[in-house]
Amino acid sequence: MNIEEKIINAIKKYDTILIHRHMRPDPDAIGSQVGLAEILRKNFPEKKIYAVGKTVEGLSFLAQMDEVSDEVYKNALVIVTDTANTARISDERYKNGEMLIKIDHHPNDEPYGDLVYVDTGVSSCSELIMRFMTNQGLSLTDNAARLLYAGIVGDTGRFLYPATTAKTMLIASKLRSYRFDATRLMREMEQISFNVAKLSGFVFENLEVDTNGAGRVMITKEVLAKFGLSDYETSHIVSLPGQIENVESWGIFVEQPNGKFRVRLRSKEIAINEIAKRHNGGGHPLASGANAKDLAECEEIYREIQGILNN
Numbered sequence: 001m002n003i004e005e006k007i008i009n010a011i012k013k014y015d016t017i018l019i020h021r022h023m024r025p026d027p028d029a030i031g032s033q034v035g036l037a038e039i040l041r042k043n044f045p046e047k048k049i050y051a052v053g054k055t056v057e058g059l060s061f062l063a064q065m066d067e068v069s070d071e072v073y074k075n076a077l078v079i080v081t082d083t084a085n086t087a088r089i090s091d092e093r094y095k096n097g098e099m100l101i102k103i104d105h106h107p108n109d110e111p112y113g114d115l116v117y118v119d120t121g122v123s124s125c126s127e128l129i130m131r132f133m134t135n136q137g138l139s140l141t142d143n144a145a146r147l148l149y150a151g152i153v154g155d156t157g158r159f160l161y162p163a164t165t166a167k168t169m170l171i172a173s174k175l176r177s178y179r180f181d182a183t184r185l186m187r188e189m190e191q192i193s194f195n196v197a198k199l200s201g202f203v204f205e206n207l208e209v210d211t212n213g214a215g216r217v218m219i220t221k222e223v224l225a226k227f228g229l230s231d232y233e234t235s236h237i238v239s240l241p242g243q244i245e246n247v248e249s250w251g252i253f254v255e256q257p258n259g260k261f262r263v264r265l266r267s268k269e270i271a272i273n274e275i276a277k278r279h280n281g282g283g284h285p286l287a288s289g290a291n292a293k294d295l296a297e298c299e300e301i302y303r304e305i306q307g308i309l310n311n
């Protein structure tokens with residue numbers, strides 16, 4: 001039995017299924033999570049299916065989370081999508097089910113759960129969900145198609161990043177044949193507030209780049225307060241330095257309320273996820289996240305980016 005068959009058997013066996021995803025969700029986290037929930041509701045109408053996790057402002061146009069009591073987890077199946085490690089799962093009750101399944105496309109650094117379905121060769125977890133449901137003969141709904149499409153578009157940067165394959169395009173094409181307003185969805189995903197636009201100006205003006213293309217921007221609490229922004233809204237500016245021709249790899253250092261820094265690392269060609277792993281983080285080779293306890297560690301991380309580009 002292959003992994004997909006094992007997963008479908010588990011789904012058939014349980015009456016209650018709870019689906020979780022990572023904290024600070026992006027469109028792929030919500031898309032794969034709620035997309036799967038919608039597919040399971042449609043194909044197994046007798047089962048109770050819930051999508052659980054803290055809702056984050058800014059993505060409510062995609063979906064709302066379900067509120068569930070602790071008892072719901074008794075004898076239930078829990079599936080976690082798009083989440084590499086247990087520390088990042090939103091809502092700790094994921095542990096309380098009877099069986100746990102991981103479905104993800106990040107490097108499998110922590111293979112948690114009773115069943116692990118990880119493929120790092122797909123563009124997004126949403127693409128993996130689409131493959132799973134197609135192979136298992138499950139049917140899709142218009143809204144599930146909308147959610148999975150949002151996940152693929154989000155994780156590929158609108159089909160820009162190298163994880164975008166011919167298969168990704170075929171799957172996206174199939175999703176677009178369902179009824180949903182794709183133009184509106186793309187607009188909702190791209191739209192930024194005036195304050196984020198002003199922060200974009202700050203990013204371009206304060207970006208530091210060395211001769212090898214190592215870039216960094218520091219965004220302090222004061223800067224965030226000045227623009228009236230939360231940490232979540234800074235996600236919109238992470239890809240901006242990549243538009244500049246002489247930037248190769250970069251870090252965006254965002255100071256948190258506790259004085260520590262959340263670090264987003266991006267790169268056009270050279271893997272930077274080993275740097276993330278050394279600094280309390282991880283992720284994809286070209287897009288990962290780290291954490292720095294103070295300015296000195298931010299400096300260290302930038303030195304390491306410079307180091308890999310200097311080879």
Ligand SMILES: [Mn+2]
Nearest residue numbers: 028082125155
């Ligand atoms: Mn993803």
